[in-house]
Amino acid sequence: MIKKSSKHPLAEYVERLLSGKTLLPEGSENLLEVVGILKSYGVVLDAYSKNLIYIAENQFLEFFPFFKYFNGQVSVNKLFSHWWHDRINFEYAEYCMRSMLWHGGGGLDKYLDSAEFRENAENVIAAKFRKNPFIKLVNQLFPEFLIEQLRVSAYYSGLGQFWRVMSDIFIDLSDQYDGGKITSILQVVEHIKNGLVAAASKPIVYKVKIDNKVYNILPESAELTFLVDTAIPYVEAIFFRGTPFQGTVSYNAQAGQISPDQGRFQYGALYADPLPIGGSGIPPTLLMQDMRHYLPDYLHHLYQSTRRGEDDLRVQICESFQKSMYCVTNAAIVGLMPHPQDTQDPKLRDENRAYLEKWMDRLIISRLHAVNSQDNSCNISLPRWS
Amino acid sequence: MISALILLPLIGAAIVSVFPITSSKVCRSIALTFTILAFVLSVVIALGFSPDEFSLQYSEFIPWINSLGFNYNLGVDGLSLPLLVLNCLLSAIAVYSSDQSIQRPRLYFSLVLLLSSAVTGAFVAQDLLLFFLFYELELIPLYLLIAIWGGQRRGYAATKFLIYTASSGILILASFLGLVWLSGSSSFALQELDTSSLSLGTQLILLAGILIGFGIKIPLVPFHTWLPDAHVEASTPISVLLAGVLLKLGTYGLLRFGTLLLPLAWQYIAPWLAIWAVVSVLFGASCAIAQKDMKKMVAYSSIAHMGYILLAAAAGTPLSILAAVMQMISHGLISALLFLLVGIIYKKAGSRDLSVIEGLLNPERGLPMIGSLVILGVMASAGIPGMVGFICEFTVFTSSFAVFPVQTLLSMIGTGLTAIYFLILANRALFGRLSNQVTSLPRVYWSDRIPALILAVLIVVFGIQPNWLSRWTEKTTTAIVRSPMVGVHAPSHNSSTTASIYQFKDNISIREIMVEKSLKE
Numbered sequence: 001m002i003k004k005s006s007k008h009p010l011a012e013y014v015e016r017l018l019s020g021k022t023l024l025p026e027g028s029e030n031l032l033e034v035v036g037i038l039k040s041y042g043v044v045l046d047a048y049s050k051n052l053i054y055i056a057e058n059q060f061l062e063f064f065p066f067f068k069y070f071n072g073q074v075s076v077n078k079l080f081s082h083w084w085h086d087r088i089n090f091e092y093a094e095y096c097m098r099s100m101l102w103h104g105g106g107g108l109d110k111y112l113d114s115a116e117f118r119e120n121a122e123n124v125i126a127a128k129f130r131k132n133p134f135i136k137l138v139n140q141l142f143p144e145f146l147i148e149q150l151r152v153s154a155y156y157s158g159l160g161q162f163w164r165v166m167s168d169i170f171i172d173l174s175d176q177y178d179g180g181k182i183t184s185i186l187q188v189v190e191h192i193k194n195g196l197v198a199a200a201s202k203p204i205v206y207k208v209k210i211d212n213k214v215y216n217i218l219p220e221s222a223e224l225t226f227l228v229d230t231a232i233p234y235v236e237a238i239f240f241r242g243t244p245f246q247g248t249v250s251y252n253a254q255a256g257q258i259s260p261d262q263g264r265f266q267y268g269a270l271y272a273d274p275l276p277i278g279g280s281g282i283p284p285t286l287l288m289q290d291m292r293h294y295l296p297d298y299l300h301h302l303y304q305s306t307r308r309g310e311d312d313l314r315v316q317i318c319e320s321f322q323k324s325m326y327c328v329t330n331a332a333i334v335g336l337m338p339h340p341q342d343t344q345d346p347k348l349r350d351e352n353r354a355y356l357e358k359w360m361d362r363l364i365i366s367r368l369h370a371v372n373s374q375d376n377s378c379n380i381s382l383p384r385w386s
Numbered sequence: 387m388i389s390a391l392i393l394l395p396l397i398g399a400a401i402v403s404v405f406p407i408t409s410s411k412v413c414r415s416i417a418l419t420f421t422i423l424a425f426v427l428s429v430v431i432a433l434g435f436s437p438d439e440f441s442l443q444y445s446e447f448i449p450w451i452n453s454l455g456f457n458y459n460l461g462v463d464g465l466s467l468p469l470l471v472l473n474c475l476l477s478a479i480a481v482y483s484s485d486q487s488i489q490r491p492r493l494y495f496s497l498v499l500l501l502s503s504a505v506t507g508a509f510v511a512q513d514l515l516l517f518f519l520f521y522e523l524e525l526i527p528l529y530l531l532i533a534i535w536g537g538q539r540r541g542y543a544a545t546k547f548l549i550y551t552a553s554s555g556i557l558i559l560a561s562f563l564g565l566v567w568l569s570g571s572s573s574f575a576l577q578e579l580d581t582s583s584l585s586l587g588t589q590l591i592l593l594a595g596i597l598i599g600f601g602i603k604i605p606l607v608p609f610h611t612w613l614p615d616a617h618v619e620a621s622t623p624i625s626v627l628l629a630g631v632l633l634k635l636g637t638y639g640l641l642r643f644g645t646l647l648l649p650l651a652w653q654y655i656a657p658w659l660a661i662w663a664v665v666s667v668l669f670g671a672s673c674a675i676a677q678k679d680m681k682k683m684v685a686y687s688s689i690a691h692m693g694y695i696l697l698a699a700a701a702g703t704p705l706s707i708l709a710a711v712m713q714m715i716s717h718g719l720i721s722a723l724l725f726l727l728v729g730i731i732y733k734k735a736g737s738r739d740l741s742v743i744e745g746l747l748n749p750e751r752g753l754p755m756i757g758s759l760v761i762l763g764v765m766a767s768a769g770i771p772g773m774v775g776f777i778c779e780f781t782v783f784t785s786s787f788a789v790f791p792v793q794t795l796l797s798m799i800g801t802g803l804t805a806i807y808f809l810i811l812a813n814r815a816l817f818g819r820l821s822n823q824v825t826s827l828p829r830v831y832w833s834d835r836i837p838a839l840i841l842a843v844l845i846v847v848f849g850i851q852p853n854w855l856s857r858w859t860e861k862t863t864t865a866i867v868r869s870p871m872v873g874v875h876a877p878s879h880n881s882s883t884t885a886s887i888y889q890f891k892d893n894i895s896i897r898e899i900m901v902e903k904s905l906k907e
Contacts, residue, residue: 273819275745275748275750275751275819275820306826307826307827307828307829308751308826308827308828308829309829311750311829312750312751312826314750315750315751
């Protein structure tokens with residue numbers, strides 16, 4: 001029997017996607033927010049990506065990587081800037097990397113548990129510590145310790161490569177918007193989807209150099225690719241699951257506030273409360289602090305025109321960021337749809353609907369409604385004399 | 387000089403009301419200029435005041451209606467000086483905090499100035515009728531300020547306020563007339579009144595009038611019901627004045643006319659006054675706990691805190707009278723701060739309801755600095771060390787305990803209750819997630835914060851250095867307690883020699899002095 005329409009609590013969004021529309025409603029302000037914030041996100045991702053790749057390639061198996069955020073350019077000025085906190089918060093990138101590592105998923109996670117990876121890792125360890133009998137001894141005593149370090153390094157590299165692509169997609173989006181080629185939310189989603197599809201089969205490889213000799217950690221032969229092995233695990237870990245510990249609200253595991261099943265975690269970016277006090281998953285702090293330095297002027301003007309001006313800039317950035325993340329999620333959902341979005345075959349359309357309902361099951365308690373109904377007004381009437 | 391303090395706001399009121407100024411900003415600027423000038427003058431007076439003398443200073447005397455014994459007789463002593471400065475400060479803050487786009491600005495600001503002038507007059511009047519004149523004069527502007535610029539139930543609140551305070555005035559006037567006529571005095575001058583010839587019964591009747599009269603103004607339970615309504619309906623600047631200085635007229639009246647003019651009756655009923663204080667403290671605090679409206683909670687808190695002043699006044703030792711005066715100033719600063727802050731919250735969030743307002747300390751979208759000041763205010767009110775509330779309440783309890791240990795201990799429960807209701811307020815309004823209904827509060831400007839910051843600084847400064855507060859009053863309060871024994875009924879410019887022959891002991895009470903006196907007789 002063919003279903004005519006969805007009975008899902010988020011049926012409105014299922015129908016919207018089936019009819020070729022987007023999760024985020026069309027509107028000039030939404031478009032401006034999404035493109036503007038993705039531009040600043042692209043700039044920040046570029047920096048994160050470069051640093052993650054630098055750490056993966058140059059700071060691997062370093063037990064005290066004091067200068068890992070300096071990208072190899074240590075100077076007194078940079079040191080003071082770092083201490084003064086006049087810098088990009090690379091810690092945020094590491095939080096995301098650890099979240100991916102923790103939740104796993106995809107080919108990268110599987111490969112890191114394979115015998116081939118273990119062999120590659122042991123070669124790297126042997127080369128790195130060939131003149132260090134103490135570490136060799138430690139490695140004999142705790143054989144998983146150094147290998148686990150390289151797994152972490154592999155995630156540094158994987159996320160760095162993923163963000164490299166995403167950064168380019170977002171910057172390109174902004175350029176096209178500036179050139180008048182992007183005029184709707186649907187075009188934004190299409191642009192991201194096309195970017196993801198274009199890079200889908202991009203190989204994810206990780207090599208390190210020790211004494212001028214190159215060692216493979218994630219070789220091309222592992223056939224790890226951008227979309228399946230990094231993009232989807234990233235979306236799953238960061239957008240959906242997140243972690244209940246990064247915000248400022250304490251979740252009480254004993255009170256059942258944290259699901260014992262990691263797969264049912266719902267603390268990701270799509271669920272995170274933009275207000276600092278309620279932030280779980282992605283806290284609206286580090287990333288928002290970084291993005292505020294690169295906001296385009298038109299977005300500044302928009303924020304300044306709100307009731308509170310830019311006093312709550314980070315919250316406003318977070319709200320815009322969440323809107324943009326629904327566009328990215330939208331692109332991923334549509335990109336992975338089992339059948340063409342505009343199919344007229346009722347059976348295929350029904351399968352698409354069932355597929356979308358599964359996604360929507362996960363978004364029931366997300367902030368999807370909130371980003372669709374956000375306004376900056378105060379709902380309570382003001383007193384007589386104000 | 388003292389007259390200038392009364393005249394400055396009056397001149398301001400005349401300018402604002404007479405000249406056809408349409409802009410409320412201009413009206414506010416004129417009013418602010420005159421209140422600031424008055425405040426500066428009050429500070430100059432304070433700096434010129436000699437704290438080592440307990441006699442009247444800056445005395446002014448102009449004969450008025452000699453046949454009635456009614457003259458323009460002003461002066462400042464340690465009892466009135468701190469209240470004078472407080473009134474000038476809070477008047478300036480009230481004008482500054484008034485809405486720049488307020489309707490009928492000429493009437494509003496002239497009434498505020500008139501109110502300030504009348505209160506100043508009441509604090510410096512050294513003539514019973516002159517005091518009464520000023521005391522009644524402040525009712526009119528206050529009534530109108532509530533009735534015209536108040537909230538939705540302003541008519542009810544203003545009328546209730548008027549009925550209560552008019553009754554208060556009638557009782558006070560009757561007692562004043564009784565005091566003068568029955569004592570055979572030819573004048574209403576405080577210095578010339580000698581009530582020693584009055585029998586205890588007569589003194590008790592007269593004191594009852596004064597007690598109920600000023601008890602309504604303070605207000606003491608059960609005469610308090612006008613206050614929460616008046617506060618809730620009054621606009622923020624008026625609440626600041628009401629809690630900050632106008633209630634102090636009641637306690638000032640009790641000290642000035644109750645303890646000083648009728649010492650025998652005062653010492654006779656002092657234990658009952660202490661019990662009355664306990665009832666006020668516990669009733670006010672218990673009611674505050676039950677409130678959902680932040681402003682009403684602060685209003686009931688005022689009732690409780692004014693009870694401490696009565697307790698200290700009842701104890702009647704030099705230290706406790708000093709504590710009463712200090713508590714008046716402390717309460718004036720703290721309650722003014724809290725009403726200001728609640729006003730800002732109401733202005734920005736549109737509600738004072740504790741079931742609606744929450745999470746105001748949110749650093750991005752809440753009111754973090756206002757919330758922090760609320761915490762400071764409630765801590766000061768709950769008597770947390772380091773702030774003026776602590777040292778004043780501590781002095782009240784220390785000095786009263788020697789005389790009324792049970793009543794003092796019961797009153798101390800009030801501080802615990804204060805901590806409870808203000809913790810409820812802080813917990814509900816400030817912590818947790820910012821309420822969904824107020825997720826986007828308008829920004830708070832420095833101009834909104836400055837008055838509250840000034841009060842907060844004073845609260846902390848006097849908490850750390852209470853001597854700066856007590857030094858003005860110490861000699862006067864000691865003289866008030868000693869005066870019954872020496873038959874000097876007011877600290878006047880010629881009484882210093884007489885009083886100084888006694889060695890003061892801080893823990894001696896009016897009761898003990900009177901016992902000593904009756905033994906001698």
